Amino acid sequence: MKRLVVFSVLGVVLAAGLGTALLWNDKDEANDTGKKQNSLRQPDAKEVTQKVVEVSVSDDGSVNANHLYIPWTINKNGGLFFLSQREGTVIQINGDLGLVDVQNVKVSKDIYHEGEGGFLGFTIAPNFEKSKKAFAYHSYQKYGKTLNRIVSLKLNGNTWKEEAVLLEGIPGGEVNSGGRIKIGPDGMLYATTGDVGKGGNAQDLKSLAGKILRMTVSGEIPKDNPFKGSYVYSYGHRNPQGLAWDGKGNLYSSEHGEKGHDEINLIQAGKNYGWPVIQGDEEANGMVKPLVQSGDATWAPSGMAFNDGKLFVASLAGKKIFTYDVANKKLNEFYAEAGRLRDVLVDHNELFTITSNRDKRGNPTDKDDRLIHISLTERASADKK
Secondary structure (H helix, E strand, C coil), X not given: CEEEEEECHHHHHHHCCCCCCEECCCCCHHHCCCCCCCCCCCHHHHHHHCCCEEEEEECCCCEEEECCCCEEEEEEECCEEEEEECCCEEEEEECCCCCEEXXXXXXXXCCCCCCCCCEEEEEECCCHHHHCEEEEEEEEEECCEEEEEEEEEEEECCEEEEEEEEEEEEECCCCCCCCCEEECCCCCEEEECCCCCXXXXXXXXXXXXXXXXXXXXXXXXXXXXXXCCCCEEEECCCCEEEEEECCCCCEEEEECCCCCCCEEEEECCCCECCCCCCCCCCCCCCECCXXXXXXCCCCCEEEEEEECCEEEXXXXXXXXXXXXXXXXXXXXXXXXXCCCEEXXXXXXXXXXXXXXXXXXXXXXXXXXXXXXXXXXXXXXXXHHC
């Protein structure tokens, strides 16, 4: 039996502060066609934010939500969900009771929500219940130039307050901003950065663009990083968008190619993944080919999760969740019923994904954007019938 809870304050909170967080003082993604992302100061965006968030919870534990606005990441701690939204808020959903809380983000530099930038990666600390800490990757402007930064935040009441700056000055722009951050099984913080439309950045080890970065949770460079005195963990990336680890600690990443040739890569310390010298199945000395790539088709792969030997990969242009079986190297379509999909999380054999249909590139329904819950156990049982 379903229980429906409707929360109507979201529109009031967001409409009061469109396009900015509280302050203390591609080209389309992977050639995904559509309009360029505009700022939130538009009637259509205001209309969206004035809608209510609907959360439905069932006695069997199913949790779904409607009327989100361009969510970017899914986090879950026990029965609580934390969904970052690109304009600079976090939506907390109590999956047991269906209650919703709109949480503001208070940072020292204005979140710049333009193009593919904004409030992007967001990951809660492993000891969140005690520390109330999280880490975020967001765009900002300095002297008219778009950049990205990584900060730590602490939840105080219903506001995430910047606690420390871990890294600033990451190149940003209208396209290929990267933005995924996650804490690995080694306790280090990993971040993906795009080449911001300048392929040469990806091969330049002095640039933080077109890389996967690795740092301590306090922002220091780990002594065992592959390049001494550098945050760079791997390079030669165009626009990496997803990170996931398997049970053996192997790191995988999804990446947007150019005119197709989207990739899923096995990431190893210090390796060069080829962009812009090679892409797809092309080869060159000292450069690593992907595990699988899309050929001429465009997936625009985004968030990833690993479960039971498979990578689950959300895709934007592809409008699907794909699975990639690491052992038998088989790629399959898993889910394709909700349009553009930005992130995926698997928790105790329950899968959650979020749509990104309100980002000016999708065709939103009156329910978008959405948090969608899929039981992997039920899905497996249905597939056997």
